[in-house]
Amino acid sequence: MLDPRMEQAINEQINREMWSGYIYLSMATWFDDLGLKGFSHWMRVQHKEEETHSLMMLGYVSEAGGRVLLAPIAAVDTEWSSPLAAFQEVLEHELKVSAWISELVDLALELKDHSTNAFLQWFVTEQVEEVSTAKGLVDTLKFVDGNPHSVLMLDRELGARAFTLPAPAAALGVL
Numbered sequence: 362m363l364d365p366r367m368e369q370a371i372n373e374q375i376n377r378e379m380w381s382g383y384i385y386l387s388m389a390t391w392f393d394d395l396g397l398k399g400f401s402h403w404m405r406v407q408h409k410e411e412e413t414h415s416l417m418m419l420g421y422v423s424e425a426g427g428r429v430l431l432a433p434i435a436a437v438d439t440e441w442s443s444p445l446a447a448f449q450e451v452l453e454h455e456l457k458v459s460a461w462i463s464e465l466v467d468l469a470l471e472l473k474d475h476s477t478n479a480f481l482q483w484f485v486t487e488q489v490e491e492v493s494t495a496k497g498l499v500d501t502l503k504f505v506d507g508n509p510h511s512v513l514m515l516d517r518e519l520g521a522r523a524f525t526l527p528a529p530a531a532a533l534g535v536l
């Protein structure tokens with residue numbers, strides 16, 4: 362049985378992961394509007410990843426005997442001053458998510474909840490990758506400095522991103 366504090370904390374993160382996805386979906390529509398289909402595709406994959414994270418947590422809570430309570434998703438921005446500004450927000454957002462995941466791990470350790478701690482370790486590793494990818498794209502966009510030719514080359518590269526279902530998501534049977 363999940364401790365009520367752990368149950369509530371994961372429920373909050375379920376909401377934040379959906380919210381993260383919503384932010385990236387909003388960025389996808391903004392990139393669509395700019396005609397940058399590759400950037401938009403990258404953001405759609407990002408949206409799907411966040412939705413998957415949320416569904417993995419949802420699956421875990423019910424498997425662990427807890428109750429999932431879905432809350433309203435907060436509003437998101439709808440435009441950014443440049444592709445660089447959008448990716449700077451991605452980086453800041455992912456750093457924030459990493460801190461939230463760390464807080465969940467702290468709580469699991471405090472409660473001696475080893476199964477939740479084990480479940481959360483996948484997210485700890487995932488966040489390192491998320492932050493690193495976002496940082497890499499911020500650096501690239503800074504280097505490109507709005508050069509249209511380079512932005513279009515990057516658009517083609519980002520358009521090739523593929524979504525892969527994480528192994529724990531398949532194991533939890535949530536999709």
Ligand SMILES: [Fe+2]
Pocket residue numbers: 378381410411414458
């Ligand atoms: Fe996530």
Ligand SMILES: [Fe+2]
Pocket residue numbers: 381411455458491
């Ligand atoms: Fe993320």
